[in-house]
Amino acid sequence: MHQLTSTELKSIISPPSLESLISTILFVCLLFPFTTEAGLYTASDQVVVLTPDNVDSVLVNSTAALVVEFYASWCGHCIAFSPVWKSLASDIKEWKPAVDLAAIDCANQDNGPVCSRFGVRGYPTLKVLQLLHSTSFMDFQGLRHKIIDKMETHAEPWPPACPPLETTRAELKTNSVGHLALLFETSNSYVGRELTLDLLQYENIAVRRVLSTEDGLVAELNVTHFPSCYLYYPSGIFTRQLEVRTFYTYALQRLPGVVRAGKPLPVTSDLAKNTTEDQLRPFNRSRVYMSDLESTLHYSLRVELAAHPVIKGEALSTLQRYISVLAKYFPGRPVVNNLLKSVDMWLKGEKDTELSYSSLRDALDNTVPNAALPEGVRWVGCQGSKPHFRRYPCGMWTLFHVLTVQAEEAADPQEVLQAMRSYIHSFFGCRACATHFENMAQESMSHVGTLSSAVLWLWSHHNHVNNRLAGALSEDPHFPKIQWPSPELCPSCHGVKNGEHTWNQAELLTFLRSHFSSEHLLSDYLEEEAHSNPRADKVQICRSAPEQAVNPLFLGRH
Numbered sequence: 001m002h003q004l005t006s007t008e009l010k011s012i013i014s015p016p017s018l019e020s021l022i023s024t025i026l027f028v029c030l031l032f033p034f035t036t037e038a039g040l041y042t043a044s045d046q047v048v049v050l051t052p053d054n055v056d057s058v059l060v061n062s063t064a065a066l067v068v069e070f071y072a073s074w075c076g077h078c079i080a081f082s083p084v085w086k087s088l089a090s091d092i093k094e095w096k097p098a099v100d101l102a103a104i105d106c107a108n109q110d111n112g113p114v115c116s117r118f119g120v121r122g123y124p125t126l127k128v129l130q131l132l133h134s135t136s137f138m139d140f141q142g143l144r145h146k147i148i149d150k151m152e153t154h155a156e157p158w159p160p161a162c163p164p165l166e167t168t169r170a171e172l173k174t175n176s177v178g179h180l181a182l183l184f185e186t187s188n189s190y191v192g193r194e195l196t197l198d199l200l201q202y203e204n205i206a207v208r209r210v211l212s213t214e215d216g217l218v219a220e221l222n223v224t225h226f227p228s229c230y231l232y233y234p235s236g237i238f239t240r241q242l243e244v245r246t247f248y249t250y251a252l253q254r255l256p257g258v259v260r261a262g263k264p265l266p267v268t269s270d271l272a273k274n275t276t277e278d279q280l281r282p283f284n285r286s287r288v289y290m291s292d293l294e295s296t297l298h299y300s301l302r303v304e305l306a307a308h309p310v311i312k313g314e315a316l317s318t319l320q321r322y323i324s325v326l327a328k329y330f331p332g333r334p335v336v337n338n339l340l341k342s343v344d345m346w347l348k349g350e351k352d353t354e355l356s357y358s359s360l361r362d363a364l365d366n367t368v369p370n371a372a373l374p375e376g377v378r379w380v381g382c383q384g385s386k387p388h389f390r391r392y393p394c395g396m397w398t399l400f401h402v403l404t405v406q407a408e409e410a411a412d413p414q415e416v417l418q419a420m421r422s423y424i425h426s427f428f429g430c431r432a433c434a435t436h437f438e439n440m441a442q443e444s445m446s447h448v449g450t451l452s453s454a455v456l457w458l459w460s461h462h463n464h465v466n467n468r469l470a471g472a473l474s475e476d477p478h479f480p481k482i483q484w485p486s487p488e489l490c491p492s493c494h495g496v497k498n499g500e501h502t503w504n505q506a507e508l509l510t511f512l513r514s515h516f517s518s519e520h521l522l523s524d525y526l527e528e529e530a531h532s533n534p535r536a537d538k539v540q541i542c543r544s545a546p547e548q549a550v551n552p553l554f555l556g557r558h
């Protein structure tokens with residue numbers, strides 16, 4: 001393992017002028033006392049936050065080239081640069097074993113010895129172990145290409161986890177890796193190398209670059225577009241002629257049998273086995289199921305809230321807002337809507353300043369005719385390949401996406417988001433999740449000014465969470481965390497600008513409004529399992545709700 005020394009690190013960004021630095025320091029010092037925490041990066045940024053305690057273990061034992069930004073949290077350039085660094089870190093998170101981004105706040109006194117050990121005097125300074133010389137501020141695409149250039153042209157020692165990036169003269173041979181993706185491109189294109197790194201942590205797939213000048217292979221496959229990707233074995237040949245890497249990454253990471261290293265290979269027979277009391281129900285991954293929404297309500301109202309024997313103060317108003325939003329916007333079957341409305345009325349009529357959970361439970365269970373919430377959970381679109389995957393948190397996201405879309409006539413564009421925010425804050429059982437979500441909400445939820453931006457806010461922050469959790473232990477290997485929706489699910493949501501992937505917000509909004517609309521919800525598994533449920537007699541969905549026959553939700557199986 002290679003050990004870093006400070007001489008191997010070379011500055012690639014020149015410090016701002018001393019004069020401007022001093023005036024910045026003076027200005028900032030007048031406004032704020034020096035704080036020793038609060039850096040520009042947090043654990044959720046895919047940026048390694050260096051401290052005196054972790055720096056040695058990170059550097060010495062790293063298989064990766066580490067690109068470190070030395071910054072001072074008060075420095076305006078650093079603040080301006082931090083979104084670029086975060087975007088780049090998120091963009092190349094799959095490259096981690098080969099190249100990883102880090103940051104250290106030299107304004108934090110505790111970090112001083114580390115910063116001086118690496119000879120840093122101006123901020124921000126980027127240093128990379130033995131790779132980079134000098135460059136100026138660049139957009140992150142430029143930085144990404146620069147990193148690849150340096151990885152390719154560097155002298156020994158090579159980060160041990162870096163995959164081969166050179167072009168291949170491969171003949172058409174099947175191989176032992178499983179899938180083989182051939183990326184045809186011109187010599188100045190980076191897509192092949194980027195894709196190789198994007199799939200670095202995935203098994204059963206190899207990516208090889210083939211130059212457009214490889215006439216034999218180009219002619220044999222009749223390749224006319226560069227770049228384009230051809231996939232071999234075991235699924236035969238396919239081609240996608242989209243010009244940016246994100247599309248290839250999406251497609252290749254989701255091939256059958258392709259899994260992130262260290263994750264068990266999904267075995268389809270696992271899913272078919274009746275190992276849990278809940279058997280796997282066939283379902284369409286591109287759809288939203290009412291059964292997940294009802295299961296989420298059951299779990300939230302009968303399990304999660306039950307952990308709070310007495311609900312008062314802020315928690316009580318949170319509960320009232322949550323139930324009120326559900327009563328207004330939940331696109332449920334009539335019996336369920338009747339129940340939500342009756343609980344809402346009951347809560348609004350309660351004048352006590354505190355509520356016992358048992359009285360809420362009574363209101364949920366001993367209700368008026370034609371009003372009921374089915375007992376138990378029946379996950380469908382939110383099923384996981386193992387009992388600890390997906391389910392309730394998946395249902396929670398889905399519920400609130402549906403509610404933001406349903407609230408199309410709300411007077412207050414933040415009504416649903418704020419109800420979600422306070423529910424998560426007061427009650428969501430995953431406390432770390434609640435903290436993360438609250439941080440995101442504090443940062444930007446107050447900027448939401450229209451109903452459309454509420455829908456998009458939840459979409460984009462859910463993708464933020466997906467980005468942070470990609471590759472985490474909690475990720476179901478059958479349902480990798482992606483920047484959603486995939487190009488297959490919504491082709492028009494994706495676009496390309498200056499060679500980089502972009503989202504088309506107008507198309508996204510149209511897509512989200514349709515995907516989460518009440519007309520589009522599937523009712524599979526609702527009715528019959530309510531019958532077979534041992535406690536279904538309490539629910540009486542089928543016997544006491546004749547009006548359900550005219551509800552479009554109940555017409556046929558899709």
Ligand SMILES: Cc1cc2nc3c(=O)[nH]c(=O)nc-3n(C[C@H](O)[C@H](O)[C@H](O)COP(=O)(O)OP(=O)(O)OC[C@H]3O[C@@H](n4cnc5c(N)ncnc54)[C@H](O)[C@@H]3O)c2cc1C
Pocket residue numbers: 382389390391393394395396397398401424430432433434436437458459460461462463465466469472474475476479480484485
């Ligand atoms: C508020 C909240 C905060 C959380 N924070 C954390 C956390 O900090 N750490 C942690 O480990 N887990 C956290 N979780 C759980 C985590 O986000 C997932 O819900 C869980 O890992 C299950 O993942 P999943 O594969 O079912 O997909 P989920 O992320 O739960 O998504 C459910 C479904 O929604 C759709 N979807 C995906 N992305 C989007 C999008 N951007 N917009 C609209 N629809 C989308 C997809 O069809 C997906 O299958 C949080 C959950 C919630 C509700």
Ligand SMILES: *[C@@H]1O[C@H](CO)[C@@H](O)[C@H](O)[C@H]1NC(C)=O
Pocket residue numbers: 056057058060061
């Ligand atoms: C590097 O890893 C080894 C083995 O895991 C460990 O014993 C050692 O303490 C680590 N070195 C540092 C500096 O953390």
Ligand SMILES: *[C@@H]1O[C@H](CO)[C@@H](O)[C@H](O)[C@H]1NC(C)=O
Pocket residue numbers: 272273274279
């Ligand atoms: C699982 O259970 C269902 C219903 O009980 C049954 O029809 C099916 O054959 C079982 N599947 C397996 C693989 O045992």
Ligand SMILES: *[C@@H]1O[C@H](CO)[C@@H](O)[C@H](O)[C@H]1NC(C)=O
Pocket residue numbers: 284285286287558
């Ligand atoms: C799943 O849903 C999508 C979107 O509605 C549809 O196009 C597709 O045909 C469905 N797949 C199956 C197997 O029903």
